[in-house]
């Protein structure tokens with residue numbers, strides 16, 4: 001998009017969060033939402049895509065087939081300077097190719113399949129809480145609990161050895177950091193792609209009862225290239241652990257800062273309350289805080305404006321989920337509200353494939369940790385907690401807790 005807009009008129013995106021308000025979107029985003037559904041923002045490369053601020057317009061555009069998620073299209077609002085490092089599979093593709101690839105793995109993430117994993121997830125969480133209680137305190141909850149829960153689950157599901165967790169967690173972290181150099185990101189992407197390629201090779205020779213073996217079988221049948229299979233593995237491995245881990249840690253911090261809300265989960269194990277709490281924490285926290293990114297394939301008229309073909313757009317779910325037209329008193333964390341219309345998992349054809357799994361993991365994690373460790377408390381001041389302002393996925397790097 002050529003930029004003829006005056007520098008001073010167009011706010012930078014992403015902006016900074018307000019000091020001591022780590023759970024709220026940047027105040028300038030909220031101000032833009034008050035100004036109407038569409039605004040322009042300026043990115044790192046000086047492009048000025050549309051910012052879609054309201055819940056209804058975000059959902060309308062995310063569901064619109066004239067809108068493309070293809071990162072290689074001119075006008076796509078890229079998050080950071082990039083250089084290679086892999087395609088991250090179908091998340092950045094359009095139908096029909098996106099649907100073809102997504103269909104190959106979606107059977108593993110249906111509500112029924114994921115519910116059948118609940119007892120195994122409960123065992124993982126119980127074991128980690130046993131270890132936590134038996135170990136020294138204070139402890140970093142990210143290392144001891146938030147990262148291992150989803151990492152163990154996705155390793156089991158994909159057939160990735162958990163022993164390699166330091167390697168894949170470190171490289172995933174680099175890929176989703178905003179402020180690493182393109183070379184560093186490409187190197188981390190290349191390492192993960194090579195690692196997954198090796199695993200696909202092993203599954204071709206000795207298939208197991210796991211999702212990566214099913215993906216490898218498609219390679220054998222000629223439906224997928226080996227590199228497509230490896231990229232799919234990278235996407236599932238990164239998306240499968242980073243997101244949920246950040247929700248567990250940031251969710252715990254938010255609850256510890258809202259003791260009345262923490263008490264609800266500590267004192268009541270009603271599965272409906274726990275499930276509702278997960279939806280509300282997803283709505284309130286919005287860890288995927290870089291916004292859904294898209295580009296118009298055709299002219300699109302919306303909210304009295306025309307988004308021209310080739311113009312980029314960003315749908316930040318953090319302000320979508322704080323839209324007062326949909327959620328009353330949106331800046332209040334209220335575990336008893338009905339938050340199910342949130343857009344924390346996106347919307348439309350790219351809506352999170354792993355959401356049934358994320359929900360069960362979070363229900364089990366929040367529903368177990370606070371009941372078994374009822375005196376859980378922060379072991380550091382808010383000022384000392386390192387937040388992931390520099391990450392495409394928001395959260396905390398460390399969460400020192402005691403009990």
Ligand code: HEM
Nearest residue numbers: 090091236239240243244247344345346350352353354358
């Ligand atoms: C709390 C945890 C999670 C959150 C907040 C989250 C959020 C999201 C969002 C917002 C999108 C949409 C991206 C877009 O429209 O551009 C997405 C897509 C996706 N997520 Fe998740 N996710 C979570 C957990 C998971 C898990 C556990 C998996 C399991 C592998 C997963 C796999 C995926 C995949 C494969 C896509 C791409 C879907 C597509 O393009 O069709 N996610 N996620």
